[in-house]
Amino acid sequence: MSVTHAPAAVDVLRRQDPEMAEIVLGEGERQASTLQLIAAENFTSPAVLAALGSPLANKYAEGYPGARHHGGCEIVDVAERLAVERAKALFGAEHANVQSHSGSSAVLAAYAALLRPGDTVLALGLPYGGHLTHGSPANFSGRWFDFVPYGVDAETGLIDYEQVRTLARSHRPKAIVCGSISYPRHIDYAFFREVADEAGAALIADAAHPIGLVAGGAAPSPVPYADVVCATTHKVLRGPRGGMLLCGHELAERVDRAVFPFTQAGAQMNTIAAKAVAFGEAATPAFSAYAHQVVANARVLARRLAEQGLAVTTGGTDTHLITVDPAPLGLDGRAARGLLAAAGIVLDCCALPHADARGLRLGTAAVTTQGMREQEMPGVAALVGSVLRGQVEGKRAREEVRELATAFPPYPG
The missing domain is CATH 3.90.1150.10 (Aspartate Aminotransferase, domain 1)
Incomplete structure (x- = not known):
């Protein structure tokens, strides 16, 4: 039997859907018997798994605590408020939105809050480790915005910071994105803030990969520098698969409205509860x-x-x-x-x-x-x-x- 699921849960699944039970057990065996070296994956805690499989999965909760479009949200409102408060405390942020279903949807919400279609955006080029949401023509980002890519030094592989400054001065982007899916070094957020201010641009930090290290004090935080921080709650953070956004008070309403109702509807309350559990664990x-x-x-x-x-x-x-x-x-x-x-x-x-x-x-x-x-x-x-x-x-x-x-x-x- 897989050690990734409680015996009672496995027994229920076996009785109801033995075919799917075998699939679930097979995946548990695969994870336990192979080396998981994918940088974007991790193992959640049993407590996070318990929240994901809880009755909160049954609740429809469009909107935000105290302003839902469905009745019966009194308990899930408490869960979301707890997740928000824990995220704010963990990362030292003035505001947190924990509803994004993924890191990509968090980035989409950040763009929706700060940009309009056709705006120019400066971001790390895809050949140098930029994400799909940083201007790929196959993604909404590349279709809706005019992305200007910056790169890395050919010899060192490090971000070419002077190129960033030069491109920002010449293109005057509406926003600058700093973050990568495969850059193994710390990013100089203070530099990006300086360049963004000089260009009159908003600064968006895509911290999907390092945010767990930030939570544990093992990497510098983008929160003091970025207008909006986009992140995932899995990876090093060890939470459920999902996204979140962090920002200051002045952008809180715009970010929230960019998530709901602009880019997504019903919140996944079991996932939000699992995020709260992960934030609590990350504060230890x-x-x-x-x-x-x-x-x-x-x-x-x-x-x-x-x-x-x-x-x-x-x-x-x-x-x-x-x-x-x-x-x-x-x-x-x-x-x-x-x-x-x-x-x-x-x-x-x-x-x-x-x-x-x-x-x-x-x-x-x-x-x-x-x-x-x-x-x-x-x-x-x-x-x-x-x-x-x-x-x-x-x-x-x-x-x-x-x-x-x-x-x-x-x-x-």
């Missing part, structure tokens, strides 16, 4: 220790991957994520990901700055939640290296990965 000394351990693990893993022959971008990491180029081993990112997946090592491809081929993106949040520390990271790197070099055949590699993963169950007992 134990979570702070966890966040710092995530970074310590990532730094060791980056160093050891370099020793295995992979080219580590920016020379290392300040955060939970690492990006590497497997080209020195004669592979591109997609081929490398496939080999590793066959061995039970789960990670992502990513764009590599100033390169045609794709690389690999890894993260240490999930394995750290499982209890792995610095001493386990050389073994993880060795597994990656041996698989990519073809030094261990598939079945044996899979057995070694399973042995390591099952030694650190995500939900012990």
